[in-house]
Amino acid sequence: MTYETLAVDSVLDLAEAMTNMDGDAELLQEIVEIFQETAQAQLDTLQQCIETQDANQVAILAHAMKGGSSNFCARKFVASALKLETQAKAGSLEGAEEMLAQMRIDNDEIAEVVRVINWE
DSSP states (O other), rough: OOOOOOOHHHOOOOHHHHTTTOOHHHHHHHHHHHHHHHHHHHHHHHHHHHHOHHHHHHHHHHHHHHHHHHHTOOOOHHHHHHHHHHHHHHTTTHHHHHHHHHHHHHHHHHHHHHHOOOOO
C-alpha cells in the first residue's frame, strides 16, 4: 500500500472500543474480523447499487456498514459511510462513486492497522 504511516488512533479508537466491549479483547477482535470478512462483498454490492441508481438500497447498505464499523470505533469509515448514507437517503447518488472510493480506502486502512494489532 502507498499510504502514509497510519496511526492506530486515526483509524480505530481502540481505547473506546475496548471500553465498549468491557475490556474483552477477544470479542473486539472477533467483531473486527467479521467486519473485515464481509466488508469487501458489501462494498461490491454498494458499487452495484450505485451503478443501478438504487438510492434506497445504497442508504440501507451504507447504514449497515456504518453500524458495523461503529462497533469497533472505526471513525473514518463511519464518517465515510454516514456521508454516503445521508446522500442516498436524500434521494441523490451524486458523488456516490467518490464516497464509495473513500470507504474502500478507509477499509484498507482498517485492514492495515488490524494486521499490526497485538490482541493480547
